[in-house]
Amino acid sequence: MEVETSTSVPAAAVTNTGKNLSGVAWTGGSLVGSLNPVNHGFRTADGKGGYIINNTHKRYKRTRRDADGNVIDENDIQDDDIPGNVVVQFRDREGETVGEAMDVPTSAGTDELGTLIRSLLNEDDEDHSTNKAHIPYAFFAKIERITKTTNPSTGEPVVKTHTDEIDITDFNSLKAFLKEYYKQISTEQTLELTYQPLALFKVRPVTRCTDTLPGHTEAILHVSYSPDGKHLASGGGDATVRFWDVNTSTPRHTCKGHKDHVLSTSWSPDGKRFASGDKRGFLILWEPTKGESSGSIKAHSKWITGMAWDPMHRNNGKCERLVTSSKDGLAKIWNVRTKRCEATLAGHTDSIESVKWGGEGLIYTASRDRTIKVWNAEEGDGKGRVGLLVRTLVGHGHRVNTLAVSCDYICRTGPFDHYGKIADLEVRDRDSDEWREAAYKAAVAKYNAFKGSGEHERLISGSDDFTLMLWHPTENKRPIKRLTGHQQAVNHLAFSPDSRFFASASFDKKIKLWNGRSGDFVTTMTGHVGAVYQVAWSSDARFLVSASKDSTAKLWEVPSGRKAKETLPGHADEVYALDWSPNGASVATGSKDRTIKIWKH
Amino acid sequence: MPQHEHMERHRKLHGRRFDAEERERKRDARMVHKRSEFAQKVHGIRAKLYNQRRFKEKATMRKTIAQHNERSNKHANDDAVADGAVPAYLLDREGVSRAKVLSNTVKQKRKEKAGKWEVPIPKVKPVADDEMFKVQRTGSKKNKAWKRVVTKCTFVGDNFTRKAPKYERFIRPSGLRMKRANVTHPELKTSFQLDILGVKKNPSSSLYTNLGVLTKGTIIEVNVSDLGLVTTSGRVAWGKMAQVTNNPELDGCVNAVLLV
Secondary structure (H helix, E strand, C coil): CEEEECCCCCHHHHHHHHHHHCCCCCCCCCCCHHHCHHHHHCCCCCCCCCCCCCCCCCCCCCCEECCCCCEECCCCCCHHHCCCEEEEEEECCCCCEEEEEEEEECCCCHHHHHHHHHHHHHHHCCCCCCHHHHCCEEEEEEEEEEEEEECCCCCCEEEEEEEEEEEHHHCCCHHHHHHHCCCCCCCCCCEEEEEEECCCCCCCCCCEEEEEECCCCCCEEEEEECCCCCEEEEEECCCEEEEEECCCCEEEEEEECCCCCEEEEEECCCCCCEEEEECCCEEEEEECCCCEEEEEEECCCCCEEEEEECCHHHCCCCCCEEEEEECCCEEEEEECCCCEEEEEEECCCCCEEEEEECCCCEEEEEECCCEEEEEECCCCCCCCCCCCEEEEEECCCCCEEEEEECCHHHHHHCCCCCCCCCCCCCCCCCCCHHHHHHHHHHHHHHHHHHHCCCCCCCEEEEECCCCEEEECCCCCCCCCEEECCCCCCEEEEEECCCCCEEEEEECCCCEEEEECCCCCEEEEECCCCCCEEEEEECCCCCEEEEEECCCCEEEEECCCCCCCCEEECCCCCCEEEEEECCCCCEEEEEECCCCEEEEEC | CCCCCHHHHHHHHHCCCCCHHHHHHHHHHHHHHHHHHHHHHCCCHHHHHHHHHHHHHHHHHHHHHHHHHCCCCCCCCCCCCCCCCCCHHHCCCCCCCCCCCECCHHHHHHHHHHCCCCCCCCCCCCCCHHHHEEEEEECCCCCEEEEEEECCEECCCCCCCCCCCCCCCEECCHHHECCEEEEEECCCCEEEEEEEEEEEECCCCHHHHHHCEECCCCEEEEECHHHCCECCCCCECCEEEEEECCCHHHHCCCEEEECC
16 A cells, blocks of 8 residues: 655645746846845745655645636646746756756746756857857756555564656746646755756757668578668578678678578677677677678587676777677677687576677676676676676566666767767778777777766666566676566666667557656556567657567657657568668668568658 | 308209299288297296397487488588578567568559459459349339349448438348458467458459448458557558458358458
């Protein structure tokens, strides 16, 4: 039994302040209301942003009536119940305050708040020449929810407080947001808003099929763009790996070497190597430019379920190490240059379904034995040897299908930006040491900019028990949150490139969107009529595509889209594979009907 | 023990008996029975020794047969790639039907335009009018004979109301009306009981089509929304064509096969 109560705001008080305040708004050019002496009379703009404590006011027991004398329901809040202004304190992701607390009209939307933030930040930063004047921002507000439950064994009431982060970008204005959460947020106290810059570039949504690439003679199981978005590779049930020319949509190389279905493929972060694993446990490395095999390894006794490369910012730009996971319950770290197995990660008692190489020198494996294991991937002072089991994350009630790490996208694209280029790079020759050093520096800079300071690495796991779990695997073996809502097994998870959201695809035909930091539920995307197999994000985190059993892919707008923005029909059978080019230009889908389709704006 | 090949020598000199081959064949044929008789009779240490010897003989025999069959044996082709590739996330999932349940409405529409159907039962025996209809005599003296009763099963829509007796030329008996059909999906090899939506074509006559007569070979439209079939544009298909495969008036039910 759960009863949700909250800090209550006396409705009459809200109405009064609303009426008094209606004259005070947006005086002159200055948005900063604290300069306005009128405001100090009835507001505490202490600038420290004291958090909302339980309100001591008592709720007035009287019925309100409207002009016609009808009784107004107290819970039914009207627009004019929200005051015209509210005191806002901005904070950045690290929790540092930016500017003073200020009075902001509640009619302001995200755009106006963004302008405000830009003006605040540009005061410190003299550099007006850059694009900073156009950076869009997202804003989050923290609300406290109090849950009262009774302890089932003792019968004593248990009061739990948990903080939720609400993305106010979903709302048109602050007013709409305050109206929605008027029970949780007092307009009489400082509203704390955390801001986060969004991608400066915009990816155009894909709408039409520009090319159909035939060639595979069996179902296509995996398509992936190279980290710079210049190559496309696919692996299929006909035991071939094919490389395609992205510009002309023509086949470039057909690589034969596997003797069974190619189940998983992966590009190295520097884009120089491509690995593919098949159903007989063979791992083959390819040179994408030549289309030749550079070595074949019998890696596992059963099929290879997943693979992940060493992220570039951790390896001095070498990109030589690869981890493969298999049905036989083992994961192995390979040095692809020497073709030697550096470590065998043994410990799971059943098939490993997914493997991820995190950005902090750890490897995560999810298994059918209901556990996730965290392994050490690097040697160093106090870390122990490579392949040491760091901790086991226990919590799921059924097999764990999929994993997603917050830095997945950053690690995947390595040093490349959203144009597929490396910043400040003059060297053209990719094999030279200068190129490697410059790429390494770019990758490190990119990762550090993404990580900021004091951010945890976050791991999400999706399971057959219909739930997802949020972990901070670098320090804690207990889950942070258990996310429920799906009605069937969760098949795929993907963090948005800025890790603000993550999306989960499930066999219940729905995609759910969650807050990337707190794990709060954001929205459900409905529209598919078959199980959803895969999801992929655009590089600016504003769009999502999903591939489904119902032979279509669908495009969704984030975070507002509950219905699909576009349906991408055309495949004659289930869509198994999906990828959005890191440069945002195109989406590739691979289907059971043996074709790859390219979708563009 | 023969000291020489005197048997062969004798055969060379004098030839064999005329029925030698026949006697040999008979002896061989009798041999198995004799062996069996002995094997059943024998017991004790003799049985043990006999069985050991016989086991060895049989093992040698099997090996010899295998050697002889070596050339014609079928070998597993190690290089062949199995059909039905599925991604790693679908491998080893119980309860997930991998059968292909896809419609191709485009093809179906094209066929519809051409007015031709490539159907499981391409040719049916035409049903003549006098087999299809029974004359109902009307009037107080029963001297009028313009009314007809349909003798076959029919599909009648939900919103059908009978006309006034004066204008009702064709009577479709309610006992022979069918609402559901047992439809087989040819690829899934399963059958479902589905609602009939309408009669698309009765091959015998357009009149029968209009009357909704269900005879063998009739194309009907059935409601497949429960099957979860999906069109290429990702919508759930709900009406699909099926062909009647039995004589409903003889069986009391409609059996049909789905046209995919």
